[in-house]
Amino acid sequence: MPDQPTLGVCYYPEHWNRSDWPDDARRMRDIGIQFVRIGEFAWSVLEPEPGVFEWAWLDEAIDTLAGAGLKVILGTPTATPPKWLVDRFPEILQVDREGRSRRFGSRRHYCFSSPVYRTESRRITRALADRYGRHPGVAGWQTDNEYGCHDTVLSYSPAARDGFRRFLADRYGTIDALNEAWGNRFWSMPYRHWDEIDLPNLTVTEANPSHWLDFRRFGSSEVDAFNREQVAIIRELSPGREITHNFMGRFVDLDAFATAAPLDFASWDSYPLGFTEQADLPEEVKLRYARTGHPDMAALHHDLFRGAGRGRFWVMEQQPGPVNWANWNPGPQPGMVRLWTWEAIAHGAEVVSYFRWRQAPFAQEQMHAGLNLPNGSPDVGSTEAAQVAAELAALPLPANEPGDLALVFDYEAAWVTDIQPQGADFVYFDLVYRWYTALRRLGLNVDVVPPGTALNGYRAVFVPTLPILRETAVAAFETYTGPILFGPRSGSKTATFQIPDELPPGPLARLLPLRVNRVESLRPGLERGVRLGNRLYPARRWVEHLETDLAAAATYADGSPALVAKGDRFYLGFWPDRTCLNAIVDLVAGRAGLDTERVTEGLRIRRRGNLCFCFNYGPDDVDAPVLAGAEFVLGGSHIPPFDLAVWRC
Amino acid sequence: MPDQPTLGVCYYPEHWNRSDWPDDARRMRDIGIQFVRIGEFAWSVLEPEPGVFEWAWLDEAIDTLAGAGLKVILGTPTATPPKWLVDRFPEILQVDREGRSRRFGSRRHYCFSSPVYRTESRRITRALADRYGRHPGVAGWQTDNEYGCHDTVLSYSPAARDGFRRFLADRYGTIDALNEAWGNRFWSMPYRHWDEIDLPNLTVTEANPSHWLDFRRFGSSEVDAFNREQVAIIRELSPGREITHNFMGRFVDLDAFATAAPLDFASWDSYPLGFTEQADLPEEVKLRYARTGHPDMAALHHDLFRGAGRGRFWVMEQQPGPVNWANWNPGPQPGMVRLWTWEAIAHGAEVVSYFRWRQAPFAQEQMHAGLNLPNGSPDVGSTEAAQVAAELAALPLPANEPGDLALVFDYEAAWVTDIQPQGADFVYFDLVYRWYTALRRLGLNVDVVPPGTALNGYRAVFVPTLPILRETAVAAFETYTGPILFGPRSGSKTATFQIPDELPPGPLARLLPLRVNRVESLRPGLERGVRLGNRLYPARRWVEHLETDLAAAATYADGSPALVAKGDRFYLGFWPDRTCLNAIVDLVAGRAGLDTERVTEGLRIRRRGNLCFCFNYGPDDVDAPVLAGAEFVLGGSHIPPFDLAVWRC
């Protein structure tokens, strides 16, 4: 929306005295902020009694902000239905997997499938859009807030059950088709009628994985439908404004590609320290990056949500200091708020918006830092934001361009491997994260794309795993002429979670004639040796037995194939360790003729147009990996810790 | 049933096209399979609508199999009541310890105490037995499937509560007798009427251990009663056929000695890799045997279920490749399917039946290997099974004979120590497993027997623990003239879970005059030194303070007795580590005059009649522990890894 990348902030006028608003607005402008997101939890202040609206405060707040030259992003307040609404319609409550209604007293206490709540969501959205849709200060909208937070995509309510039955009837047409698709002849599970089908929770042992997969698709699609209802109302009543939603990091319950489709751009909420604390990373890595975040944590999400936003994304919430929700919450290293902001921009962010303007002294998030302390005095993040704003003003930024490499990301892959891990440490996000880290050593730009995306133009394509291979995806791979690396379990399932008739890798065998005859998951400490080039690596967690006439690029100790290739297409039959994955990525990159610059641990590189950004996540000074004479536009060839350099490339 | 040990397989005709059946049957015969178990989850295919039976497919399946010369073991399908039955009678659902009904969608979703389900179980059993009881192709029956799997022995349903009250009334006669037996004067727990008694779950802190023990007895007896009802119907309608049930490994919720009593023989389901993955074994042992199973894992169960089957047992399900249900699921080492099969036969198995013929491409067990891949092509297990069949054909096998040593196994001991561990690592199965491993070093045959078994004929008797010592058991010990080793906690409880008036070891003091004045459980790292012979060992987990005039065979550091003996009867007052237990077993074996051959780690020996089998679980070649000139009938003196040798002894 803005011509140039700029800054924003999340603000809660309802938390502060009206007399504070003008000064807050002025100070936002002073440090270079242009966008302000407001309103996304304000239902009870807007409608304190059923049907009784109080608009005056919000009128004044928007006028105050707009009057100071700020552009407002207005949130629909549906993440927090008021108590009177819950008491009037208790059936709107989300029901957890244990069958318990999750009660009022925090947030997100609603079920996406509740027809009553759908009506209420449309009602409050319409009221809000009706009043502010054409307000000149309102530049855009955010639907709801962090769909799915606190494990709320899936609800086990009667409404969800009824919706799931309709979803299945739509999908399969006849109950016999469903029984066949799910393999219900197993364990006497056939249904005779749609209304015999329950949700897959609380079964004696695991429910049918086909049952689970459809329920996860249903859950994600319910969020999608909920979101589209709000989008349609806003489109109708707020012409010319843009609409977004703030997605979450490290979260795969919801298909963000689908949910972002009706939006103008995607947003996401970036908390590098909290995510690193919670991530599945080795202890020493967690410690090394405890105050910076792991160097790929924000970056992967930037690339993912840029993909979901079809090229456009914001960081709607940027961590400005310690948060309150991880097990431990250290402060960022001085400089990191600036670094994270620049990094988002390097990856193509249009706006980086800090969460929140001023730390709240009350309620659940009182220990979450803001740009300002609870008493209004500036905190560290404020200074660093102002510095970025000043630097931005001096540096016109080129547009982001398509990436060099494509990484295929698939939410269904996350669901399939979560429903059926087969080995306790086969975690999709962890797998993707390792592949992304390996790719970034090449110093190239990565686009994260959904399966089925046209791939021509990319120098190489990486598919960590893609168990369900739809025809559109196969067609895209077949059309693509560059090197592709497919990871284990690709093509191992049909769309209804069965093993393909032709055995894994299913339709992928059209590109890579091979058959997976056996898979093994290996407990920590158990491994098979793999020979690649003249080195021996350990294969851990997952190994496949491949039957093929294709040449083996890597072999197990018994000489059987572990990595096979047909031309430039590779199938990797195991979970490689870090060094082995690097070697494989190099091999594939070599086929693409990529002349890459290897970047050292702790450094990361990203190009935006003709600018090359280099970020130093490490504690030591490093030299920027540039040729002598490079023209620096920010920083210089010597990059201090937690700092960056930008040069023309 | 068969004259000679032979092979079987589990088959699900309802999962495959009818056109596949004849070829499947032919191929089974081709690799040497004689028995086929079918039907145990087929209720919904047999009775797709209430009262509407579809027999045609099963008629054809049995005819096809029988026509190919295979003998059918037909399973009653009661482990999987169809959805229509659950919807009609929701009260049949099992209720978990948290009080939640466990729903339809997998299997075993019924409560053994439900009168309605009992009626339904009899109805479908009668229908099936009525139709196929005299079919010449039907050689035998399996009742239900893996009673108790997925924690289903104990149900906390209203029906179970009512049944438990009747069970208690039968057992105690008067409520005062129950109050006295349970010590209910403690904490104001007396009952005035039977219907005041609830199930012991959901109490504020732990319920009375007497309450729990009776509930566990009740739970096990309900399974027994359920099973007897099916057995009675089959006996009536299927004369001349044998009846079995497939018990589970590493499972002590159900008293298999009691439940197997009305059966013709016991069966069990052998998954050495999954069991080893789940077992309480040191990490390095799990890794060493991750692809072979721990060398005593299958063997202990063979001996246990041969005991439960009063000398006769089958392996009804033999792991043929990776399974799907452990945290990690590696493939067996090549050769292990053959080794496991021969090992079962060495221990007296009549039939070893693989689970399953062909891997299902759908539903919950789609990642569980079969003898064939989902597309029907043979997997590794198929080849190894065929090899065993060929070897069996060439080697007439003598009958199994009574063992050299008796190991007394008691399900109540498992319940008592689970209800009241007193030390968090006092686990009955783990204790027994360690003792069994120590005994197998002697290279002798072990019979696993319930307390009360006549013991004369055994060279020595081992009782890892037997907290409740009934008079029949005491009498058997008193009558027996050879050496006996009793482990800690033996005789420590009355039949109603009280400390005996005369203090532990209760009636055992008649054989071994001593008194246990104190017991201590020790956290890992805490130990007491024990001197045995001229070595010092650590006593861990559990130590007892013994007061006795008996001679001490081992003493604590302060000189007090740790292992005492009266003649050849020993009482061991602590949990010994592995080396100490070996030394104690040697001491006892020495009293029996046993001239044993010590076998090295990874080797195991078992005699069947005049044949001696030696199994190599290790990764290296070993020499068979034989005299020069031994006559080998399979393999030779040099045993490769994961292989075996058989010679005449």
Added chain:
Amino acid sequence: MPDQPTLGVCYYPEHWNRSDWPDDARRMRDIGIQFVRIGEFAWSVLEPEPGVFEWAWLDEAIDTLAGAGLKVILGTPTATPPKWLVDRFPEILQVDREGRSRRFGSRRHYCFSSPVYRTESRRITRALADRYGRHPGVAGWQTDNEYGCHDTVLSYSPAARDGFRRFLADRYGTIDALNEAWGNRFWSMPYRHWDEIDLPNLTVTEANPSHWLDFRRFGSSEVDAFNREQVAIIRELSPGREITHNFMGRFVDLDAFATAAPLDFASWDSYPLGFTEQADLPEEVKLRYARTGHPDMAALHHDLFRGAGRGRFWVMEQQPGPVNWANWNPGPQPGMVRLWTWEAIAHGAEVVSYFRWRQAPFAQEQMHAGLNLPNGSPDVGSTEAAQVAAELAALPLPANEPGDLALVFDYEAAWVTDIQPQGADFVYFDLVYRWYTALRRLGLNVDVVPPGTALNGYRAVFVPTLPILRETAVAAFETYTGPILFGPRSGSKTATFQIPDELPPGPLARLLPLRVNRVESLRPGLERGVRLGNRLYPARRWVEHLETDLAAAATYADGSPALVAKGDRFYLGFWPDRTCLNAIVDLVAGRAGLDTERVTEGLRIRRRGNLCFCFNYGPDDVDAPVLAGAEFVLGGSHIPPFDLAVWRC
């Protein structure tokens, strides 16, 4: 109550034959016991049918005990309502956080907020006090038993919800005041009516911390009210008798200062081994003290409950041997029962009463040792108790005097940091425990006092943390002229769980002008260096960024202040490790001019009047830290392991 410290025992006449009573009583007297606590679980024996009382047995029991010269402490039996009462009024059941009623079958199955149960509690208390209130053998009363045991302070029942609403209405007056106090404008949480407020459990994510804090206050106050009702009845009907309650160790759910207020003295139940097993101590420390208990475990509680009892306390239950309820339950080292008893007396205990006279052979506590074995023969504890009694008889004891140091202990601090740990290892009891251990190195007497206590007279004051600083507390600190050390988070919250307007440390800034601008919690392994004196220490778990003009007594590596002082008042901005905390305590003690004797690891010192006690928790002989020529009245200058010495000082 007694002139001199003496011994007692817990006895359950209802567990034994009447014929055993006289001999039991005689033997109690023989070993020197003077007090017997009885009756606290006897409801069902006293009132076996609704309204039908059976007093005869208790008449006889009291007469027998009194006749033998023993003084009876009679317990009200409300911890164990009989089954008939639960069946008649199921609404009295406690409801757990998951919303499940916690059923009959153990103990404490009642909700403190149940009006019906309040009535029943008063009824049985009145009946008992009416009958025995003036019995000459009854010397005192115990209300109920271990309030809160098994997580029962907080009940999530409808009755608790209703009571909580009334509690809030009383506290806040108007719903708007509550909304403001809780910051309910956050996340649309305002309430319109009192009856919209639910309990804070089962919310989607965490409930408002203000909500939780008020609920914890309510829960504690309900116990207080319950207790006061019993006290009032006993005061009325049993003039001249003293009333107590036996509080628990390592337990902070209940404000013992408040609950003990209407009592004549506090009691507590001392289980040093079980507490040490469960405590948050390093593994090697747990092992070192597994058979003695950690040397500060009993002592801290003695000082705490002496504080709660306004100078007077008993140990109502003293561990005499192994217990049954920890994960592992070793026996005490020989000598420890005597040591623990003397230690309690050194800390001012009036009576040390062993739990229990004779080990019960039945029900839940059958593995809990007593002074006697279940068959009545004396166990080790019996001998050691008799030795103490004999030693006591020979040694007139001076009165206890006020301590040298004050440690401020605050139950609200425990609740605040539990509700909002911010770092997963910020545990209040652990923090206090570490401070107490550091203080005891000084060899001085410590009083544990609630905030607001007048502090003059103490040589120094230590406040591990005090997040909510009420005016009374501030006033006491302002009035006090000696050195005070305040720990991190002090003054960080208002009384309604908000961040103070002036930022932390809130009102403490009046004494110590500083501002906490940021707090960080650090995962294990992450630390900041702190320089104190000429040494560098690691700050772990928690660090604060202090803005102040005060002089820094310790600084972080960047030179910023970590420990600041104004005069003798110190504010500590981090969680110090053990050695650093010792150095800080020394610094503060130095300001108080304290000439301390440093005691070695494993030794502990306590003065009672002019007697100095020294306890050796270690396995080696040590020399008592005395001047030559000291007059020993028990033991001597050379203290064997697990023994003590007493000298005049």
